Amino acid sequence: MFGPLREPPRRSVPDWVLIGTAVLASAVAVQLMTDLWQLTVAYAGALVAFVAVMRAAVRRVPVDAEEKLAPPDWSVTVAAIERPDVATVITERSGKVVCANTRYGEWFGFYNAPPQLALDEESQTRLVEAAREAWRAGEASVSLLVGTSGRWHADLRRAGRGQNHLVWEFAPVEMVDLGARLVRQLDDKLGRALGAAGIQAVAVSAEGEILGANADFARRAAADRPENLVGREFVEYLTADDYDRIYYAREGTSGEDLRLIHLPVVDPDLSMANGRDAPVLFLIIEGGLHAGNSAALPEIESLLALLPLGLAMTDRDGRFLFANKAFRRAAGLETVGEIPPFPSDLVVREDKGALADSIRRHAAGTPSSGALPVRLHASAEEPVTLSLAGVRGLGEAAVLLSLKDTTEETRLKRQVAQATKMQAVGQLAGGVAHDFNNVLTAIIGYCDLMLLRHAPGDSDYDDIQQIKANSNRAASLTRQLLAFSRQQTLRPQVLQLPDVVSEVSALLKRLIGEKIRLEVKHDRALGAVRADPQQLEQVIVNLAVNARDAMLAKGEVGTLTISTRKVTPRDVRALKNEILPLGNYTALVVEDTGEGIPADMLGKIFEPFFTTKETGKGTGLGLSTVYGIVKQSDGFIFADSEPGEGARFCVYLPVDATLAGEAPPEPKREAEPRAAFGGTGKILLVEDEDTVRAVAERALVRQGYTVTTAADGEEGLEHVRGGAEFDLVLSDVVMPTMDGPAMAREIRKLRPDMPVLFMSGYAEEQLRREIDIASMYFLPKPFSVAQIGEKVASVLGATRQPT
Incomplete structure (x- = not known):
């Protein structure tokens, strides 16, 4: 046990004697040095006054402050912490032990400074963390410290002058043998209470030996007293049949089968590893888990x-x-x-x-x-x-x-498969339409060139006109394919849906005939939408024609209802449609009273070439075109139908952010004034399709232009690099080796002001987003001889206008 610190010795000479001697000695020194008694007196007086002031200030210091400044009396501290049941030690911030009681020395050793004590690794770590917490927060505690000589609970707190000391208190933790206590309880009131409830209870060691049991178990299992069963194997008193049902061995399978409830008796303060050898309490209940005749378990x-x-x-x-x-x-x-x-x-x-x-x-x-x-x-x-x-x-x-x-997983798989199939079909349709447009361009072009040599009344004139008419019909089919693949050229503008319905109503009445009644309804305060009005008219016509055919197939007079509705975010939320995003929409609803669409066909109606009509009476592109136009306009379309009760198509177009009736600013485009058919100039024609290149070349040469042709982008670029002068580059977009946009960018490096006219079967809006080249113009395929002549003259006329 540490003792109190030794106090310094007291002075025997009074302080005023020492101070007076010092003042007199300093005055004599001044006199000897200056030989001026006036200066000496003044110096001595000032020094005496200063000493007097300092003594007065010191006397005003409170007694408790003096006591605080005095060194600690550790003998008092030792007496205060001396306790028989708690080990207490006081350490400095450096970790040095300054004081400890007797119990600490007996348990840990006086010179063993915490937290470095004889503890296991886990306890040592937790004690170090508690010390850090005490220095930081002022106090801390840690429980169940396991050492070689026992287990303790520690409390730590900061104390002392300037809070520079840490007080550690270690209290022993009483270790309870739960197994022994359980055995005693089974032979006492707890065992009797379980027996009264019809429960046999037995405590079994980890080795399977009986430690104790209540009287009810001893009577049923062995017809003996509980103390005589101690040390016997628990499984000796049990048996099982072929179905793993458990019985008492002395009763056999003729007795009541048993249910065993297994309860490990583990000290909650111990880890699972320390509880592996803990005893087990078995509660045995008569009557196993039987299933009756009408219900299972x-x-x-x-x-x-x-x-x-x-x-x-x-x-x-x-x-x-x-x-x-x-x-x-x-x-x-x-x-x-x-x-x-x-x-x-x-x-x-x-x-x-x-x-x-x-x-x-x-x-x-x-x-x-x-x-x-x-x-x-x-x-x-x-x-x-x-x-x-x-x-x-x-x-x-x-x-x-x-x-x-x-069920839900299958539904989602079908939706994903349908979406993937529609995307693949759309890409295929777009590619087929693009390649087919090149073929139609050549056919229509050659028809135009032949018509220039044949006058009406000629024997071949009507045949050529028929070829051209069928080519134009095929061109309309390719436009439908492009619409489905969302690659059709659109001219969107801000408009009101009721105006579009009104424009097409007269045509609809002629299309649906007299047997079908047309009803038109409009909501008030509809939001304006941004779409191509001609394409929206095609959407309405296609839906109306399909509805007409469905109602005529039913053989009754029907009603076609076209309505427009205002759809708010609250309405969208009420629909509980996972596809339609929240927002403001203007809806176009087309309903009929026909036969309806069978449920197994409802998911296929928007696929291209899918039709329920007889062979030769439908192309299967009507609804696919509607789907493509709606999606290209950033809208959504849904179909609902009940067999025998008609069909209902809902088109949701988002409300445009601009004011209704006012078109938003279009992307900047070059002016395209109409020009006279024909002109002069040098044109670089780049086209990988030989037939299209030949038709375009002959059409432009007939108009008076000087045409230089190239089969791909690299060949066209070489003409410009070779020093050739051109007024316009007329190029296809998709070509092997080097495509049209890549060639145009290289040409612009040599000739920044060179106008470029692209020919393509893809949508103009899509090309402008992807290419984004200044002074770029667009000519959709397929085109006629007259159309290519007019377009070239228009572009050259725009670029030659004075600025």
Whole structure:
């Protein structure tokens, strides 16, 4: 035990004697040095006054302050911390022990400074963390410190002058032997209370030996007293049958089967590793888990009914005992009052034998699990996985079945597959239309050139006109394909949907005929939308024609209703449509009273070339064109139908942010004034299709232009690099090796003011977003001889205008 610190010795000479001697000595020194008695007197007086003032100031210091400045008396501290049941030690900030009581020295050693004590690694770490917390927050505590000589609880707090000391208090933790206490309780009131409730209780060591039991267990298991069972093997008193049901050995299988509840007796203050050797309390209840004739395992049934997994149980004969709601839903039995007797009744005929054999094998063999792919009657096209597991000790229940509800997953897979298919078909349609446009351009061009040599009345004139008419019809089909693939050229503007419906109403009345009545309805305060009015008219006409054919097929007088509605974000939320984003829309609704669309065809109606009409009476491009135009206008279209009750198509177009009737600023484009047909100038024609290049060249040469041709971008660029002068570059967009935009950018480096006219079957808006070249013009394919002449003259006329 540390003792008190030694106090410094007291002075025997009074302070005023020392001060007076010092003043007199300094005055004599001044006199000897200056030999001026006036200066000496003045110096001595000032020094005496200063000393007097300082003594007065010192006397005003409070007594408690003097005591604080005095060194600590550690003997008092030792007496204060001396306790028989707590080890206390005081350390400085540096960790040095300055004071400790007797108990600390006995448990840890006087010169062992915390936190470096004889503790295990985990306790040492927690004690170090507690010391840091105490220095930071002022106090800390840590429990269950395990050492070589016991276990302690530690409290730490800062104290002393300037809070520079740390007080450690270690209190011993009483270790309770829960196993011994449990054995005593089983032989006392707790054991008697359990016996009165019909529960036999026995405490068993980790080695399987009986430590103690209540009287009820001793009577049933061995007809003996509890103390005579101590040290015997617990399993000696139990037996089991072929179905893993447990009985008392002395009663045999003729007795009541038992349910054993296993309760490890582990000190909650100990880790799991330290509790491995803890005793176990077995509570034994008469009557195992039996299943009645009408229900399987009430306890298990109530649990399985709450689980979201599809679970069911069968007996050893393969009969259903129980099936929860999720299993019924996954098996397609939601609307069925009772489940069938056997699981094999749920599957198709080809899978019945395999499923029955698998259930019989899991019921009779050792506990095991497996999975079996089956096809259910509810969805015979899509196999599902049925998991099986053999169980024991649950009475009649022998096999647990698990079936996953894949309804939502299947719906999502179909949606993804449909979207992927539509995207692939759209890309294919766009590519086919682009290549087909090149062919049509050549056909139409050659027809125009032939018509220049044949006058009306000529024997070949009508044939050429017929070829050109059919080519133009084919061109309209390619425009529909481009519309579906969202690559059609649109001229969007801000407009009101009622105005578009009004413009097309007269045409609709002629199209639908007299048997069908047309009704038009409009909401008030509709928001303006941004779309191409001609394309919207095509949407309305296509939907109306399809509705007319559906109603005429029904053979009755029908009604075609076209309405416009205002749709707010609240309305969108009420629709609960995951595809339609929240926002303000103006909806165009087209309804008919025809036969309706079958449910199995509703998901295919927007696919190109899909039609329900007879062969030769429909191209299957009407609704696909509608779909493409709506999507290219940033809108959404949905179809609803009930067989025999007609169909309803809803087109949602987002409300434009600009004021209704005022068009937003268009992307900057070069002026394109109309020019006279014909002109002069040098043109570089770049086209990889030989027929298109030949037609364009002949058409421009006939108009008086000087044309230089190139088969690809690199060849065209070489003409410019070679020093050739041109007034216009007329180029295709997609070409091998070097495409049109890449060639145009290289030419602009040599000739910054060179105008470029692109020919393409793709949408102009899409090309402008992707290319973004100044002084760029556009000529859609297919084109006629007159159209290419007019366009070239228009571009040259615009570029030659004075600035």
